[in-house]
Amino acid sequence: MIEFKNVSKVYPNGTRGLNNVDLRIDDGEFVVVVGLSGAGKSTFLRSINRLHEVSEGEILINGESITKAGGSELYRIRRDIGMIFQNFNLVRRSSVMRNVLSGRVGYHSTMRMIFGLFPKKDKELAMQSLERVNMPEKAYMRADELSGGQQQRVSIARALAQEAKQVLADEPVASLDPMTTKQVMDDLARINKELNMTMIVNLHFIDVARKYATRIIGLKEGEVVFDGPVEEATDEVFSHIYGRPVNEDELMGEA
Numbered sequence: 001m002i003e004f005k006n007v008s009k010v011y012p013n014g015t016r017g018l019n020n021v022d023l024r025i026d027d028g029e030f031v032v033v034v035g036l037s038g039a040g041k042s043t044f045l046r047s048i049n050r051l052h053e054v055s056e057g058e059i060l061i062n063g064e065s066i067t068k069a070g071g072s073e074l075y076r077i078r079r080d081i082g083m084i085f086q087n088f089n090l091v092r093r094s095s096v097m098r099n100v101l102s103g104r105v106g107y108h109s110t111m112r113m114i115f116g117l118f119p120k121k122d123k124e125l126a127m128q129s130l131e132r133v134n135m136p137e138k139a140y141m142r143a144d145e146l147s148g149g150q151q152q153r154v155s156i157a158r159a160l161a162q163e164a165k166q167v168l169a170d171e172p173v174a175s176l177d178p179m180t181t182k183q184v185m186d187d188l189a190r191i192n193k194e195l196n197m198t199m200i201v202n203l204h205f206i207d208v209a210r211k212y213a214t215r216i217i218g219l220k221e222g223e224v225v226f227d228g229p230v231e232e233a234t235d236e237v238f239s240h241i242y243g244r245p246v247n248e249d250e251l252m253g254e255a
């Protein structure tokens with residue numbers, strides 16, 4: 001469970017990234033965050049695992065304050081939160097297996113990790129994670145030999161190997177074509193259902209958002225202007241979030 005308690009974020013230059021956000025995300029939800037460019041979607045997502053520090057309020061992860069957590073506590077809370085980025089964030093020259101195993105780093109001592117000594121159990125878990133995204137046969141290829149969609153699925157496998165309870169995905173399909181977008185979103189949806197892993201995904205395309213979300217959070221200038229089940233996110237609601245009618249650019253079409 002993730003709780004935002006009256007959270008605001010003001011950047012050093014005075015820009016308000018988030019304004020008094022107060023909401024709760026329960027385990028197993030598939031939340032899609034939408035809004036115009038600059039509405040605060042990345043700020044929202046990155047505040048959850050404290051990649052961004054909030055200026056006011058507090059964020060709780062499974063009842064514990066990540067906002068107030070220090071050193072080892074922060075490390076432990078972060079271990080439950082997987083992150084998926086638009087540009088995949090893989091070590092491109094390393095093997096797929098190494099990249100997936102890096103999801104286990106938070107469970108071991110620094111010394112052990114310097115030598116890359118992962119226990120056999122971790123390797124088994126990494127392989128199972130690759131099976132879940134239907135890529136076991138790619139385990140020993142270099143990450144940069146894979147297509148963009150495959151690389152994104154490796155980053156999903158990394159979050160699985162991490163045994164994350166919540167996954168934050170910041171525009172995970174922004175660099176992908178419609179067919180690959182479908183594969184990546186289908187993987188996220190399947191993992192959400194099979195493992196009850198909470199998904200919080202920033203998306204640009206409204207039709208993709210509607211297809212996969214159970215709940216939509218709409219941001220506008222850092223404020224939550226809509227928060228409800230996907231069934232209630234009508235065209236009018238999207239126009240309200242965007243402050244103008246939805247246009248073609250915001251529909252992927254073939255996904």
Ligand SMILES: Nc1ncnc2c1ncn2[C@@H]1O[C@H](COP(=O)(O)OP(=O)(O)OP(=O)(O)O)[C@@H](O)[C@H]1O
Binds near residue numbers: 012013
């Ligand atoms: N490091 C920063 N310093 C100053 N202002 C920032 C910083 N990062 C983001 N902002 C500003 O905060 C606001 C919210 O940005 P954010 O990146 O969260 O929006 P977004 O909805 O994710 O947009 P996009 O879809 O373009 O990524 C914007 O006005 C942005 O310019």
